[in-house]
Amino acid sequence: MxxxxxxxxxxxxxxxxxxxxxxxxxxxxxxxxxxxxxxxxxxxxxxxxxxxxxxxxxxxxxxxxxxxxxxxxxxxxxxxxxxxxxxxxxxxLLRGRTLAETVRDFGPLPPAHAAKVGADVLEALSVAHAQGMQHRDVKPGNIFLTESGRVVLTDFGIARQEGQATLTEQGLMIGSPGFIAPERLEGHPGGPASDLWSLGATIYVALTGAPAYSGSAAQRVRATLTQPVPVASGPLGPLLSAMMAGRPAARPDPRMVVQALRQVASGGPAPRLQISQDVTAPSRVPGRGRVVVWVAAATAVVVVAAVAVFFVLRGQSAGTPAAFTAPMDVCTLISAEEAGRLLRTQNPPKGQPDADDEGPKCGWPIQGTGIGLQVQKDSDTVDPWSMTPVSAHALLESQKRWWNKYDELTWTWPEIGVKDKRKATRTPVHPVAGVGEEAFGFELKGPTGRIHSAHVYYRLANLVVGVEYSTLAERPTDEDIRQSALRAAQASVQALRDAG
Missing domain, CATH: 3.30.200.20 (Phosphorylase Kinase; domain 1)
Known part of the structure; x- marks a missing residue:
């Protein structure tokens, strides 16, 4: 390329x-x-x-x-x-928004709309199942509602063809806690009925606005293995409970489910399905030792590799919660006093909030100098607060690989006076100590070879945060600029720990 x-x-x-x-x-x-x-x-x-x-x-x-x-x-x-x-x-290229974003921004769907979405997805899944393909990660974030009205199942990146190992089995991920069928959590490969369970859990979110099993990733896994399926109110409640039966054999035939969903989507009542009586019973719970391993690994979303399990079992730093789950104003992560010290001004600007597809961000710009901070997320997660420690670790590693690929790039920051794109050269990506639980950094140099921007990316529990310090002034040395970015990152770490 x-x-x-x-x-x-x-x-x-x-x-x-x-x-x-x-x-x-x-x-x-x-x-x-x-x-x-x-x-x-x-x-x-x-x-x-x-x-x-x-x-x-x-x-x-x-x-x-x-x-x-x-x-x-x-x-x-x-x-x-x-x-x-x-x-x-x-x-x-799909234009629209995911089901997860739709429910987050507009609330639960009416039963008829939720049923229509479910029927469309199940018909698509049936095509895949007919060719021996399992999706294995059906969830609201992987269902796209296009502007034209299509309901599209996306991200077959961890799909599995019968009889084959997959790329992602070599690289860890096999699904998302809360949407993984019990038999797969117990270590079985699963089948089409496992995708049906995941679709039931997905429609439950669309219908109620909340997951069937809430809490941390570990709590969702534990509940899936040990607790009865909650019954949603309305015409779809019994059907969803049937789709999420603990034993795969107890789940209804997908063709019957499509018919039932289409009937509700057209405004009619849900038909009674002839299904097993243990539709809400959890599947067999494995021995205690195995449950502990699976729960620990599932905290990381990726539930296969031993290295992931070890990563999750490491102790958290003192004063750091296991996960940050409540959304926060990221502009509070650097105080006005700290911003004033870093920007060398007695009148520090208020943080300017912003957001994009990669997560909420905030900037503290003045003429010639600025601080930027962004709490990041991956493309599979609704928001940063839904990340887990190991998915955050994977995201940080992905960011590191991505920055390592580009030695030259362009940058702009109109609020500090860089209105046109300027060419910059990246210094080698290097580890950064003393920030969060793991971190890396790099700098950008202008045509004269002097550093004008320093970046630090770090992980703290389940959050990945990127911090930037840029200046057009000639007086600060390269080391001054590096240290300013480091201090900004450290200040945000302390603010997160105080908030947690």
Whole structure:
């Protein structure tokens, strides 16, 4: 890839989101003159050349299997490109918002609308199941409601074809706690009935505005394995309980479920289904030792690798909560007093809040100098407060890999006086000590070779925070600028610990 162009035809325009498995770009297919979405898949670090080659081959094979799924309810895969020793997936660009964003911003859906969404997704899933493909991560964040009215199931990145291991099984992720069927939490590979359970949990959120099992990731896993399924009110309640039966064999036939959902979507009552009597009973609970391991691992969303389990079991730093789950005003993470010291002014500006697809952010700019802070999220999570410690770790590693790829870039910050894009050279990405639980940093140099911006990215519990300090002044030394970014990051860490 050169000059932001992939395979000589896909011009990468801007990132749309990032996750542990890679980054999603808005791109233009210059051959067909249309906008597309490009998913850049990143491979785990430390792999041998042969392992990397095998993983690329496997990813291409999985993409080929996904491309055979032709249905209006499944996001279309246009092309697969292998460049820079990793695969890139070129997909149709969807315009609209996810089901998770819709419920978050507008509240629960009416029963008829929730039923219509569920029926459309289940029909799409049935097409995949007919070709031996499981989705394995059905959840509100992976259901897209387009502006044209389509309901589209996205992100087959961890899909599994029967009889095959997947790329993502080599790289950890197998689903999202609260939407993973009990049998899969117990270590079984699952099947189409597991996707049906996940869809039931997803419609429950659409219908009620809240998950069937709430709390931390570990609490959601424990509840899935040990507690009865809560029954939602309204015409869909009994049907959702049936879809989320503890035993796969107790769940209804998907064709019957589609018919029932279509009947509710058209304004009629839900028909009575002939189903097993133990529809709300949890599946068999494994031995205590195994439950502890699964719960610990599920706190990280990724529930396979032993390294993830070890990561979660490490003790938290003193004064740091296990997770930050309540949304907060990120402009409070750097006080006016601290901003004044860092900006060297007696009249520090108020934080200017902003938000984009990568998470809420705040800036403290004055003429010639500014501090920026952003609490980040991956593309698979509704907001930063829904991240888990290991998904945050994966996001931080993904950010590190992404910045490592670009030695030269452009930057702008109109509020401090940089209104036009300026070229900059990145210094090597390096570890940063004394900030959060893990951190890295880098600097940007201008044409004269002097540093004008320093960046620090850190993880604290389940949050990933990026901090920037930039100045146009000639007086501060390179080390002064590095230290200013470090102090800003440390101040935000202390503010988070105080808030937690």
């Amino acid at each position: 050169s000059s932001g162009r992939l395979a000589g035809r896909y011009a990468l325009l801007r990132p749309l989101g990032a996750g542990g498995m890679g980054k999603v770009w808005l791109a233009r297919d210059e051959m067909l003159d249309r906008e597309v979405a490009v998913k850049e898949l990143t491979l785990p670090e430390g792999m041998s050349p042969k392992e990397r080659a095998d993983s690329v081959t496997r990813a291409v094979r999985e993409a080929q299997a996904t491309a055979r799924l032709r249905h209006p309810g499944i996001v279309a895969l246009h092309d697969v490109v292998v460049e820079q020793d990793r695969p890139w997936l070129v997909m149709e």
